[in-house]
Amino acid sequence: MANKPPVVPSPHDLLWGLTPQQLPADAPAWAHAALARNAPVVVRRAVAEPGWVAVGVRGVAREQRFAMWMPLTLMRRCVRPEAIARAQRWTCHKHLQWPALRALLYLAPQLNGMHLNWGVTGSLGFELASGLTAAHAASDLDLLIRAPQPLSRALAKNLCDLFDHAPCRVDVQVETPQGAVALREWGNGAMRVMLKSNTGPLLISDPWAVQRTAA
Structure with a gap:
């Protein structure tokens, strides 16, 4: 084998x-x-x-x-964040009234229906994966969308509109092969966006392109 x-x-x-x-x-x-x-x-x-x-x-x-x-x-x-999303342990969390958990209950079926490769990060992701207390009632919801292929700006804007209806602030990072960009920045149509790369932040017009311009 x-x-x-x-x-x-x-x-x-x-x-x-x-x-x-x-x-x-x-x-x-x-x-x-x-x-x-x-x-x-x-x-x-x-x-x-x-x-x-x-x-x-x-x-x-x-x-x-x-x-x-x-x-x-x-x-x-x-x-990985995607495994946390697939496990859906938030459905049996003892504090389902927390805004971040209610946001997950609201968003998960829609993101799954769009066949996005997404996951939960931040303090809530840490707690859901480890069982150790890390989040609290005022925690934001941090998500990741894995995008090995380009994510259109139109889809990014539609996703931002969806997240705006969640019961708490939702911070979403789009993970590209080059690094991560904020979904909201990409969806807002800026000419260049900030890419978080392993070597530091970069200003770039296409997060999926190999050629990049240093910030």
Whole structure:
């Protein structure tokens, strides 16, 4: 039987396998506490050496974020935003009255009906995937739309109109092979949009083009 190809983590993926013992000497106490409770780390956007991945440790407070590098050999599990969306664990969340959860209940059937490759990120995605408390009643909803092929500006605008009817603020990133752009910026028809790439932000007219103009 052929071996499965190794998983290549992407930004926003959640990875398990890092323990407090692997943290660098300058890691804060809250980062040790987070990994001690089996919290995953979040893949961040940066250029990594072969065999490594750029990650961030999340603490309980919003300002508690610790950037570091993780050897891929430590990775035991990888959960992508799309897998969080497919699992639909928000339907049995104990706080279904939260606006972000009501927004998911409203949006998920419509996004699935449009056959979009979408996922949940941010604090709510972290909580739904890990079972650890990370979101709260005032949390926004952060989504990702995977778009290996160009997403038309017309569709982007229609999606923005859909999200405007959600019961909370919805922040949507469109992931292209080159990096990520804000859906709203792409849908608003700007001549150039900000692309978040592994090497830094870029101003670009076509997020799917290879040729780019540095910001």
